[in-house]
Amino acid sequence: xxxxxxxxxxxxxxxxxxxxxxxxxxxxxxxxxxxxxxxxxxxxxxxxxxxxxxxxxxxxxxxxxxxxxxxxxxxxxxxxxxxxxxxxxxxxxxxxxxxxxxxxxxxxxxxxxxxxxxxxxxxxxxxxxxxxxxxxxxxxxxxxxxxxxxxxxxxxxxxxxxxxxxxxxxxxxxxxxxxxxxxxxxxxxxxxxxxxxxxxxxxxxxxxxxxxxxxxxxxxxxxxxxxxxxxxxx
Amino acid sequence: xxxxxxxxxxxxxxxxxxxxxxxxxxxxxxxxxxxxxxxxxxxxxxxxxxxxxxxxxxxxxxxxxxxxxxxxxxxxxxxxxxxxxxxxxxxxxxxxxxxxxxxxxxxxxxxxxxxxxxxxxxxxxxxxxxxxxxxxxxxxxxxxxxxxxxxxxxxxxxxxxxxxxxxxxxxxxxxxxxxxxxxxxxxxxxxxxxxxxxxxxxxxxxxx
Amino acid sequence: xxxxxxxxxxxxxxxxxxxxxxxxxxxxxxxxxxxxxxxxxxxxxxxxxxxxxxxxxxxxxxxxxxxxxxxxxxxxxxxxxxxxxxxxxxxxxxxxxxxxxxxxxxxxxxxxxxxxxxxxxxxxxxxxxxxxxxxxxxxxxxxxxxxxxxxxxxxxxxxxxxxxxxxxxxxxxxxxxxxxxxxxxxxxxxxxxxxxxxxxxxxxxxxxxxxxxxxxxxxxxxxxxxxxxxxxxxxxxxxxxxxxxxxxxxxxxxxxxxxxxxxx
Numbered sequence: 001x002x003x004x005x006x007x008x009x010x011x012x013x014x015x016x017x018x019x020x021x022x023x024x025x026x027x028x029x030x031x032x033x034x035x036x037x038x039x040x041x042x043x044x045x046x047x048x049x050x051x052x053x054x055x056x057x058x059x060x061x062x063x064x065x066x067x068x069x070x071x072x073x074x075x076x077x078x079x080x081x082x083x084x085x086x087x088x089x090x091x092x093x094x095x096x097x098x099x100x101x102x103x104x105x106x107x108x109x110x111x112x113x114x115x116x117x118x119x120x121x122x123x124x125x126x127x128x129x130x131x132x133x134x135x136x137x138x139x140x141x142x143x144x145x146x147x148x149x150x151x152x153x154x155x156x157x158x159x160x161x162x163x164x165x166x167x168x169x170x171x172x173x174x175x176x177x178x179x180x181x182x183x184x185x186x187x188x189x190x191x192x193x194x195x196x197x198x199x200x201x202x203x204x205x206x207x208x209x210x211x212x213x214x215x216x217x218x219x220x221x222x223x224x225x226x227x228x229x230x231x232x233x234x
Numbered sequence: 235x236x237x238x239x240x241x242x243x244x245x246x247x248x249x250x251x252x253x254x255x256x257x258x259x260x261x262x263x264x265x266x267x268x269x270x271x272x273x274x275x276x277x278x279x280x281x282x283x284x285x286x287x288x289x290x291x292x293x294x295x296x297x298x299x300x301x302x303x304x305x306x307x308x309x310x311x312x313x314x315x316x317x318x319x320x321x322x323x324x325x326x327x328x329x330x331x332x333x334x335x336x337x338x339x340x341x342x343x344x345x346x347x348x349x350x351x352x353x354x355x356x357x358x359x360x361x362x363x364x365x366x367x368x369x370x371x372x373x374x375x376x377x378x379x380x381x382x383x384x385x386x387x388x389x390x391x392x393x394x395x396x397x398x399x400x401x402x403x404x405x406x407x408x409x410x411x412x413x414x415x416x417x418x419x420x421x422x423x424x425x426x427x428x429x430x431x432x433x434x435x436x437x438x439x440x441x442x
Numbered sequence: 443x444x445x446x447x448x449x450x451x452x453x454x455x456x457x458x459x460x461x462x463x464x465x466x467x468x469x470x471x472x473x474x475x476x477x478x479x480x481x482x483x484x485x486x487x488x489x490x491x492x493x494x495x496x497x498x499x500x501x502x503x504x505x506x507x508x509x510x511x512x513x514x515x516x517x518x519x520x521x522x523x524x525x526x527x528x529x530x531x532x533x534x535x536x537x538x539x540x541x542x543x544x545x546x547x548x549x550x551x552x553x554x555x556x557x558x559x560x561x562x563x564x565x566x567x568x569x570x571x572x573x574x575x576x577x578x579x580x581x582x583x584x585x586x587x588x589x590x591x592x593x594x595x596x597x598x599x600x601x602x603x604x605x606x607x608x609x610x611x612x613x614x615x616x617x618x619x620x621x622x623x624x625x626x627x628x629x630x631x632x633x634x635x636x637x638x639x640x641x642x643x644x645x646x647x648x649x650x651x652x653x654x655x656x657x658x659x660x661x662x663x664x665x666x667x668x669x670x671x672x673x674x675x676x677x678x679x680x681x682x683x684x685x686x687x688x689x690x691x692x693x694x695x696x697x698x699x700x701x702x703x704x705x706x
Contacts (some may be wrong), residue, residue, distance in 0.1 A: 001498045036590065054658050077645075084476050085473055085475055085476050085477070085706060086474065086477055086550050088476050088477050088478055088480050088546045088547055088548060088549075088550045089476055089480075089541070090545045090546075091545070091546035091550065091567060092480065092541075092542040092545070092546035092551045093542075094542075094546075094567065094571075095542035095545050095546060095567050095570065096542040096570045096571075097539075097541065098568070098571035098572070099538075099542070099571050099574040099575065099579075102572070102575040103579065106575065108665070123594065123595045123598060124598070127587070127598050127602075128589045129581065130590065130591070131584070131587055132538060134586055134587050136584045137580075137581050138531075138532070138583065138586065139535040139538070139579050139582070139583065140533050140535065140536065141534075141535045141536050141537060141540070142538075142539045142541030142542075143532070143539070144536065144539055145539025145540050145541070145542050148540075148649045149542070149546075152476065152479065153476070156475065156476055159612070167642070180472055180536060183532040183533075183536045184532055185532050186528050186529075186532040186535070186582070186586040187528040187529055188528075190588055207608065231672050237656055238544070267638065268639075269637070269638045269639035271640055272642070272643075273642035273645070275637070275642065276643065276646065277646070280646060280649075280679065283671075283675055284671065284675075287664055287671060291664075313493065343637075353682070372659065373658070373659050376663065379656075379660075379663065379665065383656070383665070383671075387649065387652070387653070389648070390652065394645070412612070434665050
């Protein structure tokens with residue numbers, strides 16, 4: 001019984017991923033990503049021309065973007081099953097995940113605000129666009145902290161059969177490293193570390209997406225293992 | 235609820251337990267908890283920084299401060315001072331009686347002290363609304379900024395003190411053997427509140 | 443602490459009479475290694491914090507609230523000259539997530555309390571997770587955006603300047619809630635996980651939040667965001683509190699019996 005809600009939350013992850021991917025593709029400003037070097041007029045005309053798609057994609061993201069939280073909480077529950085000395089890492093993971101969700105919600109709102117009055121002054125639209133991108137790309141600390149605390153917990157899991165296999169710890173750290181350059185979007189306005197650059201956009205987002213996909217299978221296995229241990233049908 | 239293995243309570247608890255149960259007949263080192271005294275001293279230090287800043291601004295703007303001060307109601311200020319002094323006196327008497335074992339009278343005195351404290355709040359509310367009605371608000375000038383801030387922070391301390399008095403009253407009413415140390419601790423806080431008011435009264439209302 | 447270090451590097455497992463844990467990071471059975479890892483992230487975090495806010499971005503002590511638009515622009519120019527704002531805040535967003543470890547430690551200790559429901563522990567972590575965005579992340583985002591375009595309209599730069607400091611100094615409620623929850627839990631706790639005096643001291647920081655409220659009404663004087671009372675005294679009191687709090691946390695972890703089972 002205790003695994004049913006976990007299984008549902010688990011399956012919310014691919015659903016959420018599909019929805020977010022759809023929103024991502026619809027946004028027009030993601031593929032390819034808007035450049036920080038665009039002039040205010042160019043940004044304003046972009047929002048004017050694509051207002052409809054921006055609103056649609058961002059509303060979708062707004063509605064569904066936070067839906068990864070139940071999935072993260074399943075990970076928290078699984079972390080609590082680990083034989084670590086205490087649950088401090090699980091709580092750190094929880095705290096970090098909450099912080100991250102708020103950031104996505106805010107970034108999303110900035111873009112929607114930018115698209116609301118396309119005939120607002122160009123500089124104002126550019127400002128809102130800047131705020132949206134900066135909020136979306138740069139504050140990677142929450143995700144990195146999540147990955148690091150998960151990795152530490154896995155490495156300290158003293159169960160004969162660990163809840164998550166050891167490689168997940170290393171994979172989490174690597175993902176964290178790949179996501180971390182997003183912070184450099186605060187420093188660079190062009191090049192690979194700008195918010196449209198190779199590291200801060202393409203690698204960061206791909207690594208994140210891949211991580212969710214991989215964790216789906218890892219968590220699924222862990223839930224199954226829990227069901228077996230507790231003697232209930234998964 | 236917890237499935238903890240109880241080991242010896244941490245050192246802090248031991249100190250608290252000792253101070254609560256110890257009733258030395260002769261030399262009492264410190265009435266109430268040491269933590270409360272630490273808080274009182276710290277609070278006084280913080281307030282003295284407020285007062286210092288207030289005095290500096292007063293020196294820089296002496297004339298304006300004097301003129302604005304005329305707008306305050308000296309009557310209400312004096313009334314509030316008398317209310318708090320009376321209240322402190324009641325609370326001190328109450329602790330004395332509690333030590334002597336006269337619980338019922340001690341409890342009544344706490345009620346009296348609280349009533350005076352509540353009256354202080356009412357008078358303060360009246361005084362403030364009167365000033366606001368005369369268009370003297372927080373942002374009117376520097377004097378009124380300090381006036382509202384000092385009396386406001388003090389008022390918040392009074393609210394906290396009223397809560398503490400309530401706990402003291404409950405202790406007297408329900409506990410079989412009221413913990414005198416707890417009462418002393420609460421009284422210490424209340425006396426501090428009174429002392430702070432005296433300083434505020436002198437600096438803000440009286441001093442020319 | 444040295445014993446713990448030994449555990450990590452040496453494989454003591456085979457020397458133990460009890461069945462050896464198969465953790466990748468070896469630790470003696472029932473140690474508190476995970477809590478100590480989180481604890482020592484605290485001073486590391488605060489070093490980052492000081493470096494970022496004081497040295498790199500020059501937002502502590504805060505720039506004046508009483509500046510014209512030109513003043514706001516020159517502030518960003520002065521700190522952006524050596525890309526300090528940029529790097530500073532990039533470092534901040536990277537390290538802020540680790541504050542979650544600090545909060546988690548307090549949660550674990552609060553769960554050990556007796557006579558206090560777990561609602562207090564959960565409230566504590568929730569309000570601090572909430573407060574991270576408006577109280578700390580927001581200024582990083584907004585100031586990075588302000589500094590990235592030197593030719594932006596001065597009105598906008600001035601607005602961003604205000605947005606940053608008002609959010610950073612003026613985020614009050616989450617932290618008031620943090621302290622209130624903490625005070626209630628500590629005073630009700632029969633086990634005295636934390637000593638009473640830290641609860642009393644926490645009343646001071648509640649007041650510093652209250653006294654930061656007026657920054658929204660003043661651009662000069664002791665209640666501006668750079669004022670003697672709202673900022674300076676408030677920061678001094680807060681630093682003193684944080685120091686005391688961290689010591690209490692250290693002692694609480696240290697005194698925790700190794701074989702204690704904390705409710706999940």
